[in-house]
Each structure stands twice: as C-alpha cells, then as structure tokens.
Amino acid sequence: MLTSAARVTKPDPADLLAWYDRHRRDLPWRAGAGEAADPYRVWLSEIMLQQTTVTAVRPFYEAFLKRFPSVAALAEAPADSVMQAWAGLGYYSRARNLHACAKAVVERHGGRFPETEDELLKLPGIGAYTAAAVAAIAFGRRAAAVDGNVERVVSRLFSVEEPLPKARPLIRTLTLDLVPDGRPGDFAQALMDLGATICTPKRPACALCPWMVPCKARAEGLQEAYPKKLRREAGQLRRGAAFVVLRADDSILLRTRPAQGLLGGMAETPTSPWEPGYEPARAVLDAPIEARWQRLPGTVRHVFTHFPLELTVLFAKVPRDTPAPDDMRWTPRRALSGEALPGVMKKVIAHALGGAAPLGKGEKDGTRKGRPGRGPQAS
DNA sequence: GAAACGTGGCG
DNA sequence: TCGCCAAGTTT
Known part of the structure; x- marks a missing residue:
C-alpha cells in the first residue's frame, strides 16, 4: 500500500551501468568494452591515480608502461630508474611501494596478482580503496571501491549528514549495498566516471544524471552541500x-x-x-x-x-x-x-x-x- | 585517529 | 591570489 507521497525510488545499479555504456571515458588503462582487463595495468593506474588527476597521470602512465611493460620487468628494475620515472608525479612513497609490491608479486605470488581484496590488501601501497578497485576491475569480484568521487556521489545520493572522514564506514556500507553481482568492475568505474563528469564538486550536472530521481540531496536542492567535511587549517609558511x-x-x-x-x-x-x-x-x-x-x-x-x-x-x-x-x-x-x-x-x-x-x-x-x-x- | 605525504588545475 | 580538489596509504 504505497501512497504516492511516500513512494521512494531506490538507486538502481542498472541505470548507472546503462549510462556508463553510453558515456564511459576512454582511458589508456581501461580495457575496451567487454574485454578482459590486465591486472598489471589496472594496478599501475590505480596507484598513479591516488590523489592525482587523470590529466596528470596520462603521460606518466604511457611512459611508465613503455619502460616497465610487465610486473616482472618492474620487479627487476633498479630503484633509481623507478624513482626517475615517477619524478614529477608526487607522493613518492607510492613509487617505492610500487616497486616493493612488484617484487612481492613476483616472489610471493609467482608473478600474478592475487585476486581477492584480502590478499591484495597485504601488498605494499595497496589500501582499502585500491584492493577493492583491483579486485573488482581486474578480477570481477564484488567489492566497494570508495574513492573521493564515490564519497561525493553516495553522500549526495543518501544525503549523509555525518562529515568526512567520520562518514567513511557508513558510505562504504551504502556503496557495497549498491554493487551488483554482475559487472562489479564496470560498476566501480561507472561510479567514478559519474563523480568525475556529472556529480562534480561544484555545479553538478544533475539534469544529466542517471540517478537524479533517487538522489536525496538533489531532491532538496542541496547537492553542493554534500559531502560535509571538516576543513583542516593551512600549514605555516x-x-x-x-x-x-x-x-x-x-x-x-x-x-x-x-x-x-x-x-x-x-x-x-x-x-x-x-x-x-x-x-x-x-x-x-x-x-x-x-x-x-x-x-x-x-x-x-x-x-x-x-x-x-x-x-x-x-x-x-x-x-x-x-x-x-x-x-x-x-x-x-x-x-x-x-x-x-x-x-x-x-x-x-x-x-x-x-x-x-x-x-x-x-x-x-x-x-x-x-x-x-x-x-x-x-x- | 591525526598527521604526513606532491603537484597541477581551476574558479 | 588562494583555497579546494584529484581513482589514498602509511605511521
């Protein structure tokens, strides 16, 4: 017995996937539609993309892949050459961990990336987000890859009042609940594409959003008010x-x-x-x-x-x-x-x-x- | 849990 | 000019 006023529409993953099939970004580390992803490339791109824009990553990714075409090649390379290839990208502990991770994959896993979140999480430089992203995108596992985009999308979708970073566990739960059994990798990338191109920090293009109707923040016209966050004070000069x-x-x-x-x-x-x-x-x-x-x-x-x-x-x-x-x-x-x-x-x-x-x-x-x-x- | 950790782009 | 933001992890 649903009254017209009480009718609540839940976000449907199928709507997002349909949007993704038409609007997905063409990125060098992305497999073509329906093709299998290369775990090495997925992992490398995920590490590079940590706190770093697609625009900044693209040239580094291309050059890096050419220089180190496989996880085995990377594992064998001298640390100096890895750092040199990373110079300019920032967050240099990523490069050190990347190298250590490549060695660990070769030594502990015979040169193949483990396929589960739990195992991926044990590798250096791979945290909660990256483990989920690689598991979903490279191996088709059902996992919640929650990055800054997803935090924004989901906090708006459900108008999460708790400010970041306290809201993380809740957002993760809400996200995992949305992940479909089929195409979990596409779903993860769709969520991030949505955040990057439609559900942007400023002036989101709600009219183009496949989830406009179920979005709670949008319903109140408060989409830009989410996610709530505590601001940190700037460091001293x-x-x-x-x-x-x-x-x-x-x-x-x-x-x-x-x-x-x-x-x-x-x-x-x-x-x-x-x-x-x-x-x-x-x-x-x-x-x-x-x-x-x-x-x-x-x-x-x-x-x-x-x-x-x-x-x-x-x-x-x-x-x-x-x-x-x-x-x-x-x-x-x-x-x-x-x-x-x-x-x-x-x-x-x-x-x-x-x-x-x-x-x-x-x-x-x-x-x-x-x-x-x-x-x-x-x- | 807070703080450390780079860089570039954009409004 | 300046603050915010970008596919976070480690200690």
Whole structure:
C-alpha cells in the first residue's frame, strides 16, 4: 500500500551501468568494452591515480608502461630508474611501494596478482580503496571501491549528514549495498566516471544524471552541500635556502634525500633546513662548500600538502677540480633529466640556470619578484 | 585517529 | 591570489 507521497525510488545499479555504456571515458588503462582487463595495468593506474588527476597521470602512465611493460620487468628494475620515472608525479612513497609490491608479486605470488581484496590488501601501497578497485576491475569480484568521487556521489545520493572522514564506514556500507553481482568492475568505474563528469564538486550536472530521481540531496536542492567535511587549517609558511653550484665543467651539485619522509629518496640540490623562522640573510652559513655565493633576486615558492615553502636561491661557480662533499655528487647539466628531481627542485634549478634548463616546466608560478628569466650574471 | 605525504588545475 | 580538489596509504 504505497501512497504516492511516500513512494521512494531506490538507486538502481542498472541505470548507472546503462549510462556508463553510453558515456564511459576512454582511458589508456581501461580495457575496451567487454574485454578482459590486465591486472598489471589496472594496478599501475590505480596507484598513479591516488590523489592525482587523470590529466596528470596520462603521460606518466604511457611512459611508465613503455619502460616497465610487465610486473616482472618492474620487479627487476633498479630503484633509481623507478624513482626517475615517477619524478614529477608526487607522493613518492607510492613509487617505492610500487616497486616493493612488484617484487612481492613476483616472489610471493609467482608473478600474478592475487585476486581477492584480502590478499591484495597485504601488498605494499595497496589500501582499502585500491584492493577493492583491483579486485573488482581486474578480477570481477564484488567489492566497494570508495574513492573521493564515490564519497561525493553516495553522500549526495543518501544525503549523509555525518562529515568526512567520520562518514567513511557508513558510505562504504551504502556503496557495497549498491554493487551488483554482475559487472562489479564496470560498476566501480561507472561510479567514478559519474563523480568525475556529472556529480562534480561544484555545479553538478544533475539534469544529466542517471540517478537524479533517487538522489536525496538533489531532491532538496542541496547537492553542493554534500559531502560535509571538516576543513583542516593551512600549514605555516616555512623558509629556507637552496644552493645551486655550477662547476666549470657545466655540472651541478646534487644529493639524494633520505629514503623516508618528505620527498624520500628523491634528488635535490643542497639546501638549508626549512623552518618558519629561517632568516635568508644567514643562508651563506648553511652553504655546502666555500665559494663566492650570489644570492639571486626573487624566491622559489612551492606548496606541499601540509605547508607552503619559500626558498631563497644562492648560486656559485666553482673551479673544475672542486670535489663533491661527502654524500653529494656532480651531475652534468645535460644529465639532469635522468635524475629523480621533484617539482620543487626543478623550480630551484630553473630559477638559477634559467627556464631553458632541460626540465620541462620553466619558472612559471614558482618564481616571485621577478627577475627577467636570464641566467645569473658572472660575479 | 591525526598527521604526513606532491603537484597541477581551476574558479 | 588562494583555497579546494584529484581513482589514498602509511605511521
């Protein structure tokens, strides 16, 4: 006995799948409609896509796959080359874990990825989301792959009042309840495509949504109010100095950061400590070698997830026979592209040597108080 | 459970 | 310019 007013429409997975069949995005790691997915490619793309946009991932994925075509090839590769292929993508622990995971798959699973969420979860770099995504997409298992898109879609669908991240368990339960027995992999990708193209953070295109009718938030006109979340306060600005040393043979001084922590295992020019109270005027005291230091005009700014950074760049030229201090090395300028340099260090080097450095991104947004983009003058 | 962990794009 | 956001995991 349903009264017309009390009639509630539940979201039907079939409606979403039908929408997906017409509007699915064509992505390089995606198998064609009806084709079997390659677990290695699914896994690689899922790791790259963690907290990273499709646009940013695409070129890295193509290059990475060409360089490491299989999990066995990746497992055998030197760590250096893996880090270098990842340089610029961010969250570098992903690259270390990716390499460790490839080795584990070869050593513990004979080169084949395990097919269940539980087993996948035991591998390095694979958490709740990725385990579910790989199980569903690569192996057709029924699993709830809840990423940021799905959190948004589902919280709107059911107008979840609890703010993130507390709402996660509830959202996961609601999502798993929606997953159909057939095509669980397509369903997972459909949910994410919906979140990425229709159910967007701002101004969602509800009129085009296959779930417009059952959506609770939409019914109230409050779709943009979900998901509720607590905002975190921004980190405090840290300052520091970076030292670019150009030797007469056209090589520059680099070192490798400790494996753990910020930019772990990546290459950098020597720097001072980075701290809120750092005084740039004393930077020369932190210099790695004795030289005629030239403090370059402007600064390099960079924003990490948890704090902004402002780097003063000091530049020096040194004679051809200058040895590298302990734990540092000289890299020919032409070989810089083979180093695992994170974005902030590319900015530093471009600031000192000019945007013409073989580094892709120029000074762009990283540089302030503009000096025209020429190289440093002779001192 | 909170904090650490990169980078680029967009409004 | 600035805050938000992007297919999260680890400690």
